[in-house]
Amino acid sequence: MLAFTFPGQGSQRPGMGRPWQGHESWELVDEASEVAGRDVGALLCDADADELKDTRNAQLATFVSSLMVLDAAERLGIEPSFCAGHSLGEYTALTATGALGFDDGVRLVCARAAAMHDAGLERPGTMAAVHGLDDEHVDVACRRADSDVWVANYNAPGQVVIAGSPEGVEAASVHAKDLGAKRVMTLPVSGAFHTPFMTAARDRLRAALAEAQPRDTDIPVVSNVDATAHDRGDEWASLLSAQLSSPVRWKQSLLTLSDAGVIDFAELGPGGVLTGMAKRTVKDARTISVATPEDLDKLLEWVTAGSPTGGAQLDGEHLFAxxxxxxxxxxxxxxxxxxxxxxxxxxxxxxxxxxxxxxxxxxxxxxxxxxxxxxxxxxxxxxxxxxxxxx
Missing domain, CATH: 2.40.50.100 (RNA polymerase II/Efflux pump adaptor protein, barrel-sandwich hybrid domain)
Structure with missing residues (x-):
């Protein structure tokens, strides 16, 4: 079976929208600009790296870029059995399955990004990636720091992200290295996401979630919070609210998909970070990253080489790669x-x-x-x- 996965903040790249100009899926960019009241096309094509680091820009640009790739994949007749998204990507997954309407998804992402940006200013924090140390020992390093620092992302075996106050992250990093971490890298972010530092953002997001009213879906989405597949709309308001200050259980989500029979993972959107995580987490996983129109041919050939009669459904002439x-x-x-x-x-x-x-x-x-x-x-x-x- 096939799962579509969608990247989160940090996967954005300057100029990532340029290859899509002229493609029929570009119409989503114009629609998003109208809903957001911003020139999303300029973000995708003209913004530099510093401008895209701003949480408010990074999240909107990544969300729209991923949905543009999804739209192009759907035009080929490819459909998944499950969807999942890393942090911000969870909103993309919900929009992909119809749990959120496109307009509601854009408005929610804008509201979420603004709330997280402001929460980061109110309680300045940072994040760091710990490599080569198991989950339990990373958690021990945070506890030994005796400061405001927590595990924020369980990404893959030997790859965990911590977040909190600058001094807390620094102290936990030292302890992680003492416990055997191969490397600790500070991440270029503007806040301690997925920690209690985002509590103020949760309160603001709840109002926007109440207006969106997520719907039931035929295709389940695996949640970051509990690594469980959900298809009921009334469960998502609390899950998305909790997600802001809870760790992203991405490794556990990949294992949930594997347990459900998923062996094919297609990452739709900029970057390719999730593809690497799937390879490290799921034994014998088949993976592909789709970010440009040129990747669509590779996607068709990849699906056709796998099992087109399973979770990936192709129609008519699309069977001919x-x-x-x-x-x-x-x-x-x-x-x-x-x-x-x-x-x-x-x-x-x-x-x-x-x-x-x-x-x-x-x-x-x-x-x-x-x-x-x-x-x-x-x-x-x-x-x-x-x-x-x-x-």
Whole structure:
């Protein structure tokens, strides 16, 4: 079975949205900008590393970027059996399954990011990654520090994140090294996330969660808080509230998915951190990270090489990993471009025709095999326009 996983804050990269400009899934960026009242496209394409470190920017950019990748994967006909997300990624997972509407997801992420940013200013803190030490000994290191420091993320075997006051994290880091940690690295974050330092953010988030009213879903989402799969909407308000000041049990969540029969893990969104964690945690896991339109071909081939009749469901021509269909973005009269013919090379974003006044851009790279729609034919939205074969 297949699980979609979604990254959290810290996976963002400058320019991560540029490869998606011109792709049909870019429409989500415009919708998110309208809901958030911000230029999300500028965050994805133009913001530098310092601007993206701001919690309010990092969370919104990562959330929208991941959903854009998800939208592109869904257009290929690929569906998961489970979803899960790391910290912020849990909101992406809930939006992916329909527990949250897209607009509600954007508003919640904005509210969460603002609350966490302010909580970080109110109680300054930091985080550090401890490598090469088991969970129990990391917890002992925090206790021996005798200060405000706690385990914040159980990421993978031998990879745990601690958080708290700067002096608490420093003291716990020393004890962790004494207990055998191979390395302790301070993380570039603006607060002690997933600790009691975020209590003020929890109080603010509850009001936004009450308005969102998460719904029941067919696809379960494994929660960070209890590493259990949930499909009832009425359980998520308390889980998301608790998540802010509770450790992310990501390793345990991966093991829950493994116990449920999941062997395939597709990380959708920027970075590739979760892919490495799955490899370290689940024996014989098959993993892939999808961050750009060029990765979509790899995703299709990866799914086809696995078990397409299991949790990953493919429809029709999508079973052929070398062929692609470009569909109409709207209803109207189709007009083709006279400079394209059979065998013409097509890049991602190439205009292959128009429907009414809208451009028909290819979300794939390849060679034009043939047009399906006839010039001046009236087409409907999502109607096949042309065949492409990967070069």
């Amino acid at each position: 070398t062929e692609r269909i470009v569909v109409s973005p709207a209803a109207g009269i189709f007009t083709l471009l006279g400079n394209l013919s059979e065998g013409s090379p097509i890049e991602v974003g190439t205009i292959i025709g128009h429907v009414a006044e809208q451009e028909v851009r290819s979300p794939f790279a390849g060679l034009l095999q043939s047009y399906i729609a006839v010039d001046t034919e009236r087409v409907t939205a999502r109607q096949p326009i042309a065949w492409l074969r990967t070069s």
